[in-house]
Amino acid sequence: MRTETRTNWSRSKSKALESLKHRVDALSAKSTATTAAKAPAKTVTSGQERIFLSLSGQINRGILYYDDGDTSDVLHVDNDNSSTRVRMVGKGQVTDDVAIGAQIEVQMESNSTAAINQMTDNGLGGASFTERKLEVFFDSKRLGRLWVGQGDTASNGTSEVDLSGTSVIGYSGIADMAGGLFFQANAPIVAGVNPRINQVFSNLDGLSRDDRIRYDTPKFAGLTASTSHISGGGWDAALRYAADYEKLGIKTAAAIAYADGSDINRFDGQVSGSLSLLHRSGLNGTFAAGTRSLEVAGRADANFHYGKIGYLADLLASGKTAFSIDYMQAEDVAATGDEATSYGMFAVQNLSEFGTQFYAGVRNHDLDRPGTAFDEVQAAIVGTRVKF
Amino acid sequence: MKPLKAMKRHFRSALMVAALASVLAACGTAKPFNYTQGDQIQPGPGLFSGKDGKFSLYRK
Numbered sequence: 435m436r437t438e439t440r441t442n443w444s445r446s447k448s449k450a451l452e453s454l455k456h457r458v459d460a461l462s463a464k465s466t467a468t469t470a471a472k473a474p475a476k477t478v479t480s481g482q483e484r485i486f487l488s489l490s491g492q493i494n495r496g497i498l499y500y501d502d503g504d505t506s507d508v509l510h511v512d513n514d515n516s517s518t519r520v521r522m523v524g525k526g527q528v529t530d531d532v533a534i535g536a537q538i539e540v541q542m543e544s545n546s547t548a549a550i551n552q553m554t555d556n557g558l559g560g561a562s563f564t565e566r567k568l569e570v571f572f573d574s575k576r577l578g579r580l581w582v583g584q585g586d587t588a589s590n591g592t593s594e595v596d597l598s599g600t601s602v603i604g605y606s607g608i609a610d611m612a613g614g615l616f617f618q619a620n621a622p623i624v625a626g627v628n629p630r631i632n633q634v635f636s637n638l639d640g641l642s643r644d645d646r647i648r649y650d651t652p653k654f655a656g657l658t659a660s661t662s663h664i665s666g667g668g669w670d671a672a673l674r675y676a677a678d679y680e681k682l683g684i685k686t687a688a689a690i691a692y693a694d695g696s697d698i699n700r701f702d703g704q705v706s707g708s709l710s711l712l713h714r715s716g717l718n719g720t721f722a723a724g725t726r727s728l729e730v731a732g733r734a735d736a737n738f739h740y741g742k743i744g745y746l747a748d749l750l751a752s753g754k755t756a757f758s759i760d761y762m763q764a765e766d767v768a769a770t771g772d773e774a775t776s777y778g779m780f781a782v783q784n785l786s787e788f789g790t791q792f793y794a795g796v797r798n799h800d801l802d803r804p805g806t807a808f809d810e811v812q813a814a815i816v817g818t819r820v821k822f
Numbered sequence: 823m824k825p826l827k828a829m830k831r832h833f834r835s836a837l838m839v840a841a842l843a844s845v846l847a848a849c850g851t852a853k854p855f856n857y858t859q860g861d862q863i864q865p866g867p868g869l870f871s872g873k874d875g876k877f878s879l880y881r882k
Binding site: 480485486487488489490491492515516519521523591594595596597601602605607610653655656674676677678679680681682685686687786787788789790820821822 | 863
């Protein structure tokens with residue numbers, strides 16, 4: 435009797451185990467099917483090992499209001515402080531030390547703030563991409579980086595170091611916000627006679643982007659030296675520095691450059707630089723200056739000074755809120771005797787998790803030119819930059 | 823003569839700032855960081871690309 439009971443119990447246990455096994459198998463099969471369904475299909479592949487290829491970009495659109503003392507209007511624009519663009523970067527690790535990479539970055543601006551003006555207030559650009567960077571680079575941790583192609587010259591950006599968090603709408607390149615607008619003198623505007631904002635203001639920012647060969651040293655204690663040679667004969671050299679003084683609670687970024695543009699008919703020589711400090715309290719300050727010698731008899735050297743004070747606040751959980759005010763004075767940029775001054779006020783709200791910024795800014799532009807009384811030009815812009 | 827004078831002045835200014843930068847760099851307590859210019863595509867998340875801030879077309 436006892437043996438029969440034991441046998442029955444053993445059979446029942448075996449059945450229960452069998453049933454449990456079936457259920458586990460079924461659940462396992464279901465899970466595998468779900469995972470397979472969720473896994474993205476590989477649409478791009480490479481025969482090379484140890485390579486990386488990425489696509490990124492941004493859209494930066496705003497609504498610009500201006501008043502030139504005679505007329506005013508509302509324009510829908512692409513913010514040239516940081517234009518709408520796409521970028522592809524590829525990199526292959528050749529050895530543990532050496533990598534080879536390539537970069538294509540192009541912009542597409544419909545109604546760029548650098549071009550739109552009182553006479554052409556719509557339909558500007560946007561039909562095609564324009565070049566920003568089309569280059570290859572050779573990267574070594576020990577030896578530095580060599581760039582070949584169209585891209586940033588060594589001196590590009592050296593006047594524009596800015597830690598305020600508001601440079602999407604206001605920085606030393608003050609003409610990017612509404613640079614295409616003309617100053618007017620209570621008479622019909624004539625292109626080629628009336629100066630544009632971006633003709634009389636300049637931050638003398640090196641040799642911009644160009645077809646060049648460029649070399650950057652490895653970073654030493656936050657310091658990098660660079661030099662480049664431009665197609666046609668121009669050359670430049672620059673020093674960059676970026677370091678966080680943690681004990682003082684101060685982040686520092688600075689850059690300075692010498693550029694010789696005489697062989698490419700731009701100017702004889704130019705020195706420009708900028709320095710930006712950000713305290714952990716959020717207070718920040720930025721200063722930039724530069725001077726340019728022109729190879730024209732009787733022509734005064736162009737120069738500029740720029741200053742900005744800002745505050746980075748934690749007002750919203752979504753991201754930092756940045757405020758700043760700035761002032762710029764540029765002399766003899768378009769013609770000897772010109773004195774152009776500008777001041778502005780800016781606010782930027784970040785939605786960090788979504789790569790989005792909302793911004794608003796106002797700027798006043800004034801030009802004193804001997805013999806002509808131009809009205810001041812006021813501009814205000816609201817907009818958003820979305821990184822996709 | 824004027825370009826030579828101007829060039830000398832430029833180099834003097836550049837030398838002064840380079841010296842200042844070198845002094846700052848020599849302060850051992852500073853921690854270098856990668857500065858991204860404000861007009862460039864910023865590091866960090868993207869609206870569609872998420873945390874990476876870029877679409878990785880291929881990564882081995």
